[in-house]
Amino acid sequence: MAVHTSQSVAKAAGDDVARGRSRGTGNPPPPSRLRRALSVHWYAWTMVAPVVLVIGVIIGYPLVRGIWLSLTDANERNVARSIGVNEMPATYEFVGVDNYVDALTGTQFLGTLGWTLVWTVSCVAITFSLGMGLANMLNRRFAGRSAYRMALILPWAIPGFVSVFAWRFLYNEDRGLLNKILGGAGIDGIPWLNDPTWAKFSVIAVNVWLGIPFMMVALLGGLQSIPAEQYEAAEMDGATAWQRFRHITLPGLRPVSTTVILLSTIWTFNMFPVIFLLTRGGPGEATQILVTQAYKFSFEISPRDFAQSSTWGVLILVLLMLFAVVYRRVLRTQGDNW
Amino acid sequence: MRRGITATALVAALALAATACGSDEKTEGSKSSGELSGTVTWWDTSTVGSEDKVFKKLAEGFTKKHPKVDVKYVNVPFGEAQNKFKNAAQAGGGAPDVIRSEVAWTPEFADLGYLAPLDGTAALKDESDFLKQAAASTKYKDKTYAVPQVIDSMGIFYNKKIFKDAGVEVPASIDDVKTVSKTIKDKTGKTGLYLRGDDAYWFLSFLYGEGGDLVNASDKTVTVDKPEGVKAFKVVKDLVDSGAAKTDATDGWENMQSSFKDGKVAMMINGPWAVADTLAGNEFKDKTNLGIAPVPAGSAGQGAPQGGHNLAVYAGSKNLDASYAFVEYMTSVETQAQTAGELNLLPTRTSAYAKQQAVDSEIVGFFKPVVETAVERPWIPETGSLFAPLVTEYTKVLTDQTTPEKAASATGDSYRKLLKGWK
Numbered sequence: 051m052a053v054h055t056s057q058s059v060a061k062a063a064g065d066d067v068a069r070g071r072s073r074g075t076g077n078p079p080p081p082s083r084l085r086r087a088l089s090v091h092w093y094a095w096t097m098v099a100p101v102v103l104v105i106g107v108i109i110g111y112p113l114v115r116g117i118w119l120s121l122t123d124a125n126e127r128n129v130a131r132s133i134g135v136n137e138m139p140a141t142y143e144f145v146g147v148d149n150y151v152d153a154l155t156g157t158q159f160l161g162t163l164g165w166t167l168v169w170t171v172s173c174v175a176i177t178f179s180l181g182m183g184l185a186n187m188l189n190r191r192f193a194g195r196s197a198y199r200m201a202l203i204l205p206w207a208i209p210g211f212v213s214v215f216a217w218r219f220l221y222n223e224d225r226g227l228l229n230k231i232l233g234g235a236g237i238d239g240i241p242w243l244n245d246p247t248w249a250k251f252s253v254i255a256v257n258v259w260l261g262i263p264f265m266m267v268a269l270l271g272g273l274q275s276i277p278a279e280q281y282e283a284a285e286m287d288g289a290t291a292w293q294r295f296r297h298i299t300l301p302g303l304r305p306v307s308t309t310v311i312l313l314s315t316i317w318t319f320n321m322f323p324v325i326f327l328l329t330r331g332g333p334g335e336a337t338q339i340l341v342t343q344a345y346k347f348s349f350e351i352s353p354r355d356f357a358q359s360s361t362w363g364v365l366i367l368v369l370l371m372l373f374a375v376v377y378r379r380v381l382r383t384q385g386d387n388w
Numbered sequence: 389m390r391r392g393i394t395a396t397a398l399v400a401a402l403a404l405a406a407t408a409c410g411s412d413e414k415t416e417g418s419k420s421s422g423e424l425s426g427t428v429t430w431w432d433t434s435t436v437g438s439e440d441k442v443f444k445k446l447a448e449g450f451t452k453k454h455p456k457v458d459v460k461y462v463n464v465p466f467g468e469a470q471n472k473f474k475n476a477a478q479a480g481g482g483a484p485d486v487i488r489s490e491v492a493w494t495p496e497f498a499d500l501g502y503l504a505p506l507d508g509t510a511a512l513k514d515e516s517d518f519l520k521q522a523a524a525s526t527k528y529k530d531k532t533y534a535v536p537q538v539i540d541s542m543g544i545f546y547n548k549k550i551f552k553d554a555g556v557e558v559p560a561s562i563d564d565v566k567t568v569s570k571t572i573k574d575k576t577g578k579t580g581l582y583l584r585g586d587d588a589y590w591f592l593s594f595l596y597g598e599g600g601d602l603v604n605a606s607d608k609t610v611t612v613d614k615p616e617g618v619k620a621f622k623v624v625k626d627l628v629d630s631g632a633a634k635t636d637a638t639d640g641w642e643n644m645q646s647s648f649k650d651g652k653v654a655m656m657i658n659g660p661w662a663v664a665d666t667l668a669g670n671e672f673k674d675k676t677n678l679g680i681a682p683v684p685a686g687s688a689g690q691g692a693p694q695g696g697h698n699l700a701v702y703a704g705s706k707n708l709d710a711s712y713a714f715v716e717y718m719t720s721v722e723t724q725a726q727t728a729g730e731l732n733l734l735p736t737r738t739s740a741y742a743k744q745q746a747v748d749s750e751i752v753g754f755f756k757p758v759v760e761t762a763v764e765r766p767w768i769p770e771t772g773s774l775f776a777p778l779v780t781e782y783t784k785v786l787t788d789q790t791t792p793e794k795a796a797s798a799t800g801d802s803y804r805k806l807l808k809g810w811k
Contacts, residue, residue, distance in 0.1 A: 126500060131478055134703035136501035223636060224647060244585075244637045246789050332586070333637030334784035349471055352496060352773040 113367075120149055120360035126353040142357075149361040158343075159362065163369075166319065166339040169254060173318045174311060176258045181265025182307075186299070188266070189273045199270075206263035214327040217256045218243075221328075246336035249329050253337050257324045261317075265310060272306030273299065308381055315377075316370055340366050425456035426707040428714045431473065431484040433466040433697070438664035442730050450717050457710045466490075467587075467641075470772065477502040477702060485705040486714055489534055491525035491696050492771040498533040499769035504703040504711075505531045511701065511712040513720070514737075521759065522736035525767045526698050534698035535719045536736035538727065540659045541692045541755060541762040542593055546679045547671055550576060550654040558681045562597065562623055565655070565684050569632035572654050582644045582656040583627055585635035585786045588779040589693065590657060593683040595620040596691020596763045602774050603803060605766030609811045612778070613800030616688070621785050621792030623686060628786050637783050645669075657683060659695065663732040663751055680754050694762035696736070728752050734759060770806055777802035 088095065122142045130140035153159040188199055205213060220227045221242035229239035242252045276298065284294050300307075320341045325331060331338030331346065338346070340362060348359035430447055434440050444461045451457055462484065464472055470493050476483035477497070489497060497503050506512050512535060515523075522536035546558060554575040559565040569580020584590040595601065600616030603609065611617065627633040634653065636643045648656045649669025658666075663678075672678050683692045699718055701711045717723065721743065724735035729745025734755055746752050765771050781795035790798070804810055 126474065126478070129478075131480075131501060133477065133480065133501055134504060134705065134708075136703050138501050218639070222639065222643070224643060224652070244635070244787060246787055249637070329638060332783055333787040334780055334789050336787075336789065349475065351776045352470070352474070353500075354471075354474065 116360045116363055119356050120364050121146060122357055123148075124356045124360075126356070129356065145357075149357055150365070153358070153361050153365060159340075159365070162335075162338055162340055162343050165250070165337070169250075169257075169337075169339055170315055170318045172254055173257045173261065173321075174314050176254070177261040177265050177314065178307070178311060180258065181262050181269055182303075184262065184266045185269035185273055186295075188270060202266055203263045205260050206267075210260065210323045211327055213260060214256060214324055217252075217259075218328055221252055243329055244333055246333055249333055249337050253325055253328055256328060257318065257321060260324065261314065265314065268306055268310045269303060272303045276302035312374065312377055315373065319370060320366065423456055424454045424710045424713055426710050427458045427460055428486060428707060428710050429460040429462060429484040430486045430714065430718075431462050431464045431469060431488060433464055433469045433488045433490070435661055435665050436463055436465070438668060439661065439731055439733075442664075442727060446718065446723055446726065447714075450714055453717065454710070454713065457714070459714065473497070474500070474502070477704070480704055483702050483704060485702055485707055485711040486718075487700050487702065488537065489698050489700045490772075491694075491698060491767070492765060492774075494525050494534045494698050494700060495528045495767050496769045496772035497700060498528040498531075502703055503533040504701040504705065504708060505533060506535065506701065506712070506715070507532050509712045510709070511535055511715040513716055517721075517737045517739055519736055519738060521694060521762075521764065522696060524764065525696070527767070528769075534700035535715050537697045537699050537719050538660075538724075538733045539694070539696035539736050539759055540661060540734055541694055541758045542657055542659045542683055543692065543755065543758060544655055544681045544683060545648065545658050545662070545666060546655045546681065547648070547651060547653075548677050548679045549671070550578060550651065551679070554654075558679065559655075559684050560682075561685045562594075562627070562687075565627065566630060566632045569654075573631065576654075578651070579631075579634045579647075579653045580655060581627065581633040582647055582653040583624065583633040583635045583786075584640040584644050584657070585628075585783055586637055586640035586779065588775045588782050589695070590640075591620070591624060591778065591782050592693040592763075593657060593691055594623050594686060596693065597683070597686025597688060598623065599686070599688030599691075601763075602778070603766065603807065603810070605768055607811075608807070608809070610800050610803045610807065612803060613796040617796045617799075618792050619687070621782075621795050624782070625785050625792060635786050637787055660731075660733050660751060660755055664730075680751060682758060690761075692758055692762045694759060694764050696734075773806055774803065777806075 121144060123145050124142040128140065128142040131138050184202060188195060188202075219225075223229060223239055223241050223244055226242070228242065232239055241248055243249050280298050280302070281294060284298060289297070319339075321339070322341050322345065325337055325339055325342045326345070329337045331342045335343075344359045344362035344366070347355045347362065428450075432440060432443050432447070434443050440463045444463075447459050447461045450459050469487070470490070473483065473487050473489075473493075474497075477500075483502075487497075489503075494503075512532060515532075518536055519539060522539045523532075526532050526534040526536060544558070550572060551558070554568075554572040556568045556571050557564075559568045565581055572578055572580050592602075595612075595617060598616045598620045600614060600620050601611045604611050624633075628635050634647075644656050644658075645662065645665055647653045649666060649671060651671040666672060666678060667675055682690055684690075699715045701708065701715060705711050719736070721735075721737055721740045724737055724740040725743035725745045727733045728735050728740065728743070728749055732749050732751035734752055735741055735743075735746060740746055741752075741756065778799050781790065781799045784790040785792055785795045
């Protein structure tokens with residue numbers, strides 16, 4: 051991590067400076083840490099400044115504003131607007147943490163959070179296991195291997211909304227291909243998106259389909275970096291295929307798999323397009339995840355509730371940060387250093 | 389690789405921000421020579437594939453009268469237009485000059501300050517010619533913020549051929565719908581009614597039919613969770629559970645239209661806006677196969693909602709004068725007579741009903757008395773907000789996620805949150 055390196059470098063530099071300075075009396079007091087850091091690293095700081103500035107404008111400002119809005123009762127009716135002849139000043143007020151109390155004590159946030167967790171865990175678990183299986187299958191020499199790889203990467207190559215719309219056609223209860231196939235086999239059509247439980251199943255299926263390529267490619271890369279000698283040695287010692295997988299492949303993939311699981315969890319947790327385009331969070335609110343619900347507050351209900359939407363957004367951020375911190379803690383105690 | 393992605397994302401975000409800021413075209417309508425000029429962007433929300441063609445043609449006809457005005461016709465899907473307009477209007481960029489605003493949206497947009505008042509402008513001509521019912525939704529706090537374009541209500545659309553095959557009569561009540569549907573299923577294997585399940589507007593005729601209503605504006609009470617409201621939820625649930633009706637939680641419009649047009653269902657509840665699209669279907673190559681009758685009566689009688697669309701001018705429009713003239717042109721007697729003739733839409737001007745095209749249209753003739761007795765909603769700023777909480781509960785009831793009682797009380801609770809101080 052960048053944080054570690056920068057600290058150690060600064061420390062090392064600081065030591066350098068301290069050693070290089072004569073300790074005669076009557077000298078001006080040693081400059082402050084900040085000034086020392088600036089004088090030693092001024093070049094690095096200038097190089098980083100534009101990036102910091104851009105990130106500050108693009109991420110920092112909206113973030114701060116979002117946090118501010120979540121502490122007010124801002125909605126469409128009371129924010130400032132100036133439209134042609136109509137001038138309306140802002141009349142929203144600071145309400146402290148009321149929005150957070152409402153969210154965390156109400157049933158809606160916790161209910162949505164419950165489904166969001168189910169959705170995230172099942173999507174990540176399924177994509178990871180399927181991706182792992184496919185990566186292992188493709189990690190050997192056979193005819194047409196590259197064609198298979200291309201075919202499996204395809205879902206990744208298609209723009210997300212295009213594939214989601216294609217799935218929506220497939221899922222259509224009356225005219226969708228899936229139910230036509232079932233009908234041909236004499237099975238009753240399934241209400242893919244019209245029944246809450248099936249809708250949950252359907253959105254997970256689409257997200258898994260979309261997520262497998264990334265997992266597969268990443269794990270394939272990991273597999274190819276495991277030295278073949280280890281397998282050979284294990285085979286000489288008479289290890290079964292399962293033992294080889296369990297004791298060589300999995301530990302060998304650790305650096306890759308921990309990273310992809312972390313990324314995939316964060317992405318899935320906030321996977322807006324699949325839910326929004328496939329079911330709009332419906333039927334009812336059955337498949338609404340935190341992000342789509344926050345969007346709904348801000349853009350779909352009227353009057354549009356900016357405060358509640360921001361509150362949910364901040365809570366999502368906090369949850370994901372907690373997750374990332376805990377995840378890294380757990381890994382570090384297991385001896386990974388990253 | 390990840391860094392590459394981040395960099396690309398940043399660049400893309402910057403580019404987006406730049407284009408968003410740069411898309412504010414300055415279109416100054418000059419009036420020095422007394423001639424209108426500039427661009428008028430119109431967001432139309434009519435049904436794509438049928439109505440939109442006619443409206444586009446009409447809108448572009450405006451340039452014949454005003455050659456220096458450039459009309460930009462944009463069709464925005466009806467389901468998204470309300471939010472899309474609000475987002476654009478508040479941001480102050482990307483909003484159209486003229487919007488086709490549904491009757492319930494009009495007071496809300498006006499209350500939010502997004503619309504230009506039209507009193508005393510060129511947009512309003514012969515005000516007394518408009519039907520009172522149609523004009524009601526355009527008034528807010530003693531000012532007029534829109535001009536009525538079409539008025540509508542709902543009825544049962546039925547497929548005469550299927551009815552003949554099954555030997556049934558047009559249902560007059562909800563109970564009739566159930567018996568008729570059963571006979572149709574037994575005799576032809578088809579479903580009786582398609583009940584649209586992803587739009588709360590389709591719930592209203594059942595609610596009014598039981599004698600219920602969403603809110604009562606005169607004594608500021610929420611009425612949706614009264615026993616009548618619960619009963620209405622029970623009625624729609626029973627229609628679906630008994631197999632008399634089928635429904636969808638998504639893509640309701642497309643599924644309803646296609647299953648009716650292909651003769652998979654015998655009936656649907658719909659309004660004049662669906663006529664042109666329906667007549668384009670396979671089953672209705674012979675136009676006389678489409679029958680339209682009043683909505684089935686509930687236990688308290690018949691109740692169809694009164695709806696329609698107005699044309700409103702965005703307060704931040706850079707070209708107000710041309711926009712006023714455009715609204716006047718689109719709501720004129722001639723234009724309304726044309727849409728009545730080509731699309732069977734109901735005019736909002738009394739004098740347009742006397743025009744030959746309107747007189748010749750049977751559907752206009754059928755709906756006119758229906759509209760006159762239709763139930764009006766209160767034209768308060770919150771009317772446009774009442775559907776969002778309702779549709780969630782309505783869909784939940786139809787998909788067995790909640791009971792009618794719970795749905796009614798949950799909707800009522802949301803309304804009380806929305807309407808501060810209402811009982």
